[in-house]
Amino acid sequence: MARFRHLLTAFALFLLLGSGSARAEAFLSAYEDLPLPPGLTEVAGSGMSFDSPSGRIVEAYAHGTARAADILKFYAATLPQLGWTRESDRLYRREAEALRLETTQDRAGVTLRFTISPE
Incomplete structure (x- = not known):
């Protein structure tokens, strides 16, 4: 039920942000x-997701030309609308999960690593 609620919230957020400057281009598979923020696309085949006895574990990557600060x-603007509580610029919590955002910069652009794990 909570997953369905989050999916509906994400869809509403996608519609809401569709005309704004912080428009979501896509969602992680x-x-x-x-x-996913504008300027990033998911790196195909780089992610994994599985259920553990203590909860779901997800790791995924996105890459693009967006700046890390942007x-x-x-995420500071969109994740709270999806039920995530901001702990820091790179750490969010929702229900029994923690989301960590890690960025690395190279000549080709920025890579964003998403890690979601149970608390």
């Missing part, structure tokens, strides 16, 4: 209600 600003 490994975690259906986690939007990525973190995007």
Whole structure:
């Protein structure tokens, strides 16, 4: 039930942000209600998701030309609307899960690593 509620919230958020500057371009395939910021696309085949006895574990990557500061600003604006509580620029919590955002910069752009794990 909570998963359905989050999916509906994500869809409403996608519609709401569709005309704004912080428009979500897509959602992660490994975690259906986690939007991708403009300028990033998911790295195909790089993610994994499985259920453990203590909860779901997800790791996924996105890459693109967005600036790391803009990525973190995007998530600071969108994740609370999806039920995530901001602990820091790179750490969010929702229900019994923690979401960690890690960015690395190279000549080709920025890579964003998503890690979701049970608390």
